[in-house]
Amino acid sequence: MAENSILYWGSGSPPCWRIMIALQEKKLHSMPQKLLSFDKQEHKLPEVLAINPRGQLPSFKHEGNVVNESLAACMYLESQFKSQGNPLIPDAPAEQALVYQRMFEVLTLHQKMADFAFYNWRVPEPERHETALARNKSALTTEFTLWEGYLGKMGPRSYIAGKNFTMADVVLFPQLALCVRFGLSQKRYPCLLDYYNRVKERPSIQTTWPPHWRETPPTMDPLKDV
Amino acid sequence: MAENSILYWGSGSPPCWRIMIALQEKKLHSMPQKLLSFDKQEHKLPEVLAINPRGQLPSFKHEGNVVNESLAACMYLESQFKSQGNPLIPDAPAEQALVYQRMFEVLTLHQKMADFAFYNWRVPEPERHETALARNKSALTTEFTLWEGYLGKMGPRSYIAGKNFTMADVVLFPQLALCVRFGLSQKRYPCLLDYYNRVKERPSIQTTWPPHWRETPPTMDPLKDV
Numbered sequence: 145m146a147e148n149s150i151l152y153w154g155s156g157s158p159p160c161w162r163i164m165i166a167l168q169e170k171k172l173h174s175m176p177q178k179l180l181s182f183d184k185q186e187h188k189l190p191e192v193l194a195i196n197p198r199g200q201l202p203s204f205k206h207e208g209n210v211v212n213e214s215l216a217a218c219m220y221l222e223s224q225f226k227s228q229g230n231p232l233i234p235d236a237p238a239e240q241a242l243v244y245q246r247m248f249e250v251l252t253l254h255q256k257m258a259d260f261a262f263y264n265w266r267v268p269e270p271e272r273h274e275t276a277l278a279r280n281k282s283a284l285t286t287e288f289t290l291w292e293g294y295l296g297k298m299g300p301r302s303y304i305a306g307k308n309f310t311m312a313d314v315v316l317f318p319q320l321a322l323c324v325r326f327g328l329s330q331k332r333y334p335c336l337l338d339y340y341n342r343v344k345e346r347p348s349i350q351t352t353w354p355p356h357w358r359e360t361p362p363t364m365d366p367l368k369d370v
Numbered sequence: 371m372a373e374n375s376i377l378y379w380g381s382g383s384p385p386c387w388r389i390m391i392a393l394q395e396k397k398l399h400s401m402p403q404k405l406l407s408f409d410k411q412e413h414k415l416p417e418v419l420a421i422n423p424r425g426q427l428p429s430f431k432h433e434g435n436v437v438n439e440s441l442a443a444c445m446y447l448e449s450q451f452k453s454q455g456n457p458l459i460p461d462a463p464a465e466q467a468l469v470y471q472r473m474f475e476v477l478t479l480h481q482k483m484a485d486f487a488f489y490n491w492r493v494p495e496p497e498r499h500e501t502a503l504a505r506n507k508s509a510l511t512t513e514f515t516l517w518e519g520y521l522g523k524m525g526p527r528s529y530i531a532g533k534n535f536t537m538a539d540v541v542l543f544p545q546l547a548l549c550v551r552f553g554l555s556q557k558r559y560p561c562l563l564d565y566y567n568r569v570k571e572r573p574s575i576q577t578t579w580p581p582h583w584r585e586t587p588p589t590m591d592p593l594k595d596v
Contacts, residue, residue, distance in 0.1 A: 197519075209464050209468075213475060216470035216471045237433065241446050242436075245439055251477065
């Protein structure tokens with residue numbers, strides 16, 4: 145019989161990592177989790193396709209309820225376990241507005257990062273253009289500068305949406321960590337790197353650190369000059 | 371003095387329209403709203419940039435709290451006015467899971483639609499390739515087929531996430547309406563078009579219908595063969 149609750153995940157995928165951090169923060173330590181290999185195309189396994197017609201990771205089912213989109217799963221977990229573990233979405237209007245705003249802005253950071261760093265992977269060779277790559281790089285620089293400014297304005301030792309760790313950090317951190325692994329410059333973005341170095345020590349993040357990142361150094365640094 | 375609550379919006383923009391529908395559903399009829407022109411670059415006006423460094427529409431401020439990302443604004447409005455107007459996010463786990471899942475999947479539909487329908491607008495002429503356009507068209511067909519299947523499985527007269535109108539419809543409908551305006555085929559996607567024809571009569575949607583859509587017929591139908 146298929147399990148009623150299961151998280152299928154891939155190592156190093158920011159969307160997967162978000163759900164794993166949220167599970168830790170909400171003290172849902174016993175949620176069944178299964179690590180699958182993107183390289184082996186295990187995200188197309190029948191057991192994944194049974195709950196996710198897109199055949200993507202994460203694929204997540206909680207007590208029979210399927211929520212595969214990472215932000216959807218995070219919202220669901222916070223709502224269903226509001227009083228368990230750490231509160232991740234504040235009730236006060238001003239704080240809540242900023243958490244929601246930053247959570248959703250991360251999707252733009254993700255898009256712009258992928259458009260540049262995964263350009264050769266996403267665009268077939270005959271369709272590649274140096275002009276497009278340069279434009280994507282410029283857009284990504286603008287994006288990082290915006291986030292650097294957000295953190296700069298928050299003051300020292302802040303999280304991305306205030307004095308407390310929130311869902312905005314759950315969503316942002318895995319994306320930023322991938323950027324750092326890809327060579328994001330401490331010199332150009334000191335606030336982002338300071339934030340990264342502080343938040344990475346959090347137990348929910350250490351516990352869920354991508355296993356293949358521990359074992360192997362990065363093989364490319366596409367963001368070193370961004 | 372700058373207003374404490376204001377929605378800056380552009381006619382025909384699905385993200386803007388989502389917030390306008392949510393405001394109607396939550397009975398926030400007196401929220402100040404200002405229609406701006408994309409053609410005249412009014413989304414780059416100082417009053418917009420003052421609350422949105424991205425210079426995009428929608429830009430939204432409620433009692434001094436800025437939430438520009440459309441899904442963030444929708445979540446914020448539902449949370450802050452939970453018991454006012456129509457409930458848009460159910461509390462019951464199974465229903466809630468599906469609403470969140472569909473809400474966030476709309477972002478993929480949006481992306482794939484834009485990649486195809488706005489290809490010539492987004493990609494400079496020297497960088498265009500028929501192969502890329504064909505690939506984007508195929509991905510969009512797959513996406514529409516998925517949504518057609520979702521509605522087909524829900525049964526007649528359903529909304530996208532169940533028997534009731536929810537935030538998933540608030541997020542989906544404006545995107546689908548743009549697809550219909552761009553020529554989406556009733557023959558190929560009968561469930562999507564039946565849903566569209568039913569939901570468009572809802573008062574919150576009629577009241578907020580894009581003004582320039584009422585006045586001018588569409589000038590292109592890029593989706594007619596998708």
